[in-house]
Amino acid sequence: MSAAPRIVAGYTADDSGALALAGRLARASGALLEVVMVLPSEARNASVPTDSGYERFLKEQSRTWLTTASRALGDDVERALHIRYAESFAEGLIQAAHEFGARLIVVGAARGGLFGRSRIGSVADELLHSADVPVALAPAGSREVPLDLGVTRITTMIGTRPGADALLEASVRLARQTGTPLRLLSLASIDLPAGLDEHLAALTGSAHAEEVLDEARRALPEGIAASAATAAGSSIEDAVRALDWEPGEMVLVGSSRLAAPRHLFLGSTAAKMLRELPVPMIVVPRTTA
Template identity: 75%
Template sequence: MNGRIVVGYTANDSGADALALGTRIARASEAILDVVMVLPSEAHNSTVPTDTGYERYLKGQSREWLAEASESLDDEDVVQSLHVRYAESFAEGLIAAAHEFGASLIVVGAARGGLLGRSRIGSVANELLHSSDVPVALAPVGQRDVPVTQGVTRVTAAIGTRPGADALLEASVRLARATHAPLRLVSLVPIDLPAGLDEGLVELTGAVHADEVLAAARRELPANVDATAVAATGATIEEAVQGLDWHDGELVLVGSSRLAAPRHLFLGSTAAKMLRELPVPMIVVPRTTA
């Protein structure tokens, strides 16, 4: 990757999970880590007299939290840069920071209250997943307990047939190369078909279709890139995700919904269902991405 990764940091467990995941990816890909805290924009309160003393305190406290977070990682193999930014919303500030630094990824933590190892979408992640033009990684609850030295053990791409599959495949290949991780292609084609169809016929046609999708994806791979391929099986997306094997250091890439505006994200129903069951971090990729 050798690029830059923006971590949206907050001084709580969710922020620690995001920082741990961002550090692990940066370490594996030799990327620079930009740790960003976003404070409310002064412009938002333009009609209210500004309390400069409070602003100085808030900024100073934010820098102190950033410094403590950086020191807690104690990883000399990752180049880190700490930033405080102002914006109307946390998501807006992170997107602006990603543009400012030319980052290829934004990392945020799951909302509090989620199950250990699972991601629960909070307001910040929700806004990012419906507006960002930069890929977004969601750090599951407890990601801070995964050793950053573990690196990325595998990159899995959830391949489908909708527009944007080519961008997803390209992003997956780049990430696998950058992190020196094996690539796995997973087809979710035969799942969530309309109710009432003959189960045997659905299973047969679904398996054939899945094989075709995986074969087509393999043909699009660069000549020097190899990948394993598997068709997910199950009556539902959730069941299929539970039936697949997952590595502790794995990353899953999915494409944004067909409803997304070009070059922007929109979390589709399939990805949302996967997210509820995935025990590993998910990265959502815009339909077209640089």
């Protein structure tokens, strides 16, 4: 078994960018890419008669799609192609991540989203509320980003809720694996209650954000340097739009406090950010092994 870290990429015939994003991450980190296509488990349900000829055709066609799509990854990305059966696409990807000991699952945005933005479909929604490994969501247009761009910066959304230590740990690990600069970001807040003095709230929020960032910088391991930034706005969406984003950037966020231990749960703040982010988002479980 390869000692390299592993990434599971969920592939569909109308791939929305998961393979392209996973390829960039694998190339930048030296990870082995496990490309997985999940077929309905009904095809193997003994209680429902199936057409064996059709099942064979579907499997062969899926292998053809996988082989053709993986050629775009070039020769620099080590990968393996797999077909799995499950009740749902998300369930199949989680099972594959466990099977391969993968550190990340990558899926694409739903069809119909704005270019450069993420629209959560049913697969991503299920993963972002139940997976026990980090999940990356590739925004629309991910296939247009050059594979050799790799990862140019990692931005970590720092907060004070439980799980912040796991998020920082995951960010440092990814920064080390990819040789990428780390940016710590605090959104100084945002979604102000009606009637609240906005000037006073902005001052208080900015001071608190700086405190949070200072604490995060002190928690960084020796040898890891990070820039720090704050962003403010009348809403989460405004704050995200006001920030600068690089084409090869990745954003890491933690799970909501509602998440079960070692599982994901996309919180409301992260969901609002996701609608405006022009770069991929990786959601990290509340705690990590």
